[in-house]
Amino acid sequence: MLRVSIFLSALVLALVGVGAAQAQDTYRIKPGDVLSIEVLEDSSINRQSLVLPDGRVTVPLAGTVSVSGMTVDEVRASVASKLSSNFANEPTVTVSLTQLGTPKPIGGASLMSIYFLGEVNTPGAVQVKRGTTLLQALALAGGFNRFAATKRVQLRRTDRSGKQSVYNFNYNDVLAGRNSIGATQLATGDVIVVPTRRLFE
Incomplete structure (x- = not known):
């Protein structure tokens, strides 16, 4: 009886694995994934x-x-x-x-989607309240991982005409009060990019 139970459990796990694999085979990638x-x-x-x-x-x-x-x-x-x-x-x-690219609600009214890319602990799409600052958003991403090039963080913003602006900043300068970009309020679709640290950087 025990052997039958073990066999059935293994069979169920195998079928679940096959189903997940098949789902990935047919799923179409979308922004935010x-x-x-x-x-x-x-x-x-x-x-x-x-x-x-x-x-x-x-x-x-x-x-x-x-x-x-x-x-x-x-x-x-x-x-x-x-x-x-x-x-x-x-x-x-x-x-x-x-x-999956379903934004994770943080709470509050009037939410907007922003994106984290690169060496943060929680990359992906997230919804934040309007008025959220760049520094607050980095905290929502769980901070940087050990590969992060914190001196070369980017804020990428695309306007309604499709033109993209890139703002580069040193996170250490923000913490030290030498750069006020951390107080910048984010806009819908903003992308925060944290590059990978170079050798000896």
Whole structure:
């Protein structure tokens, strides 16, 4: 009887795994989703990448890759193709969907969507109250991880005409009061980018 129970439990887990895999095979990527990208031949490329409002992700050595509307397998093939010129043979790329793009409500009325990309502890899309400042938003993302280049943080803002402005700042200067950009109120669609720290940076 015990063996039968163990067998049935294993069968259920296997079926759940198959169902999840099939869901990823047919799901179409959309802005706000977070993808886990891993390259067997070069682990320095491995990261979680946020799909930006324009439907693209940024991958080291591959540059920007359009992924919106693709399946996970199509993204894998596209990333592998773009990386191939950097390797003797086409690299072994694994892509998985780690977070859906449904914004996480923080509470309060009149919410707007902003995005965190790069070396923060909680990348992805999030909803915040209007009037939220840049410094408050960074706190909502759980702060920086150990790979963060805190001297080269970016705030990217796109106006109604489609023109993008990029504001670079040193987070340490903000904390020390030498830069007031931390008090900047965010706008809908703002993207906060925290690059990866360079060697010896």
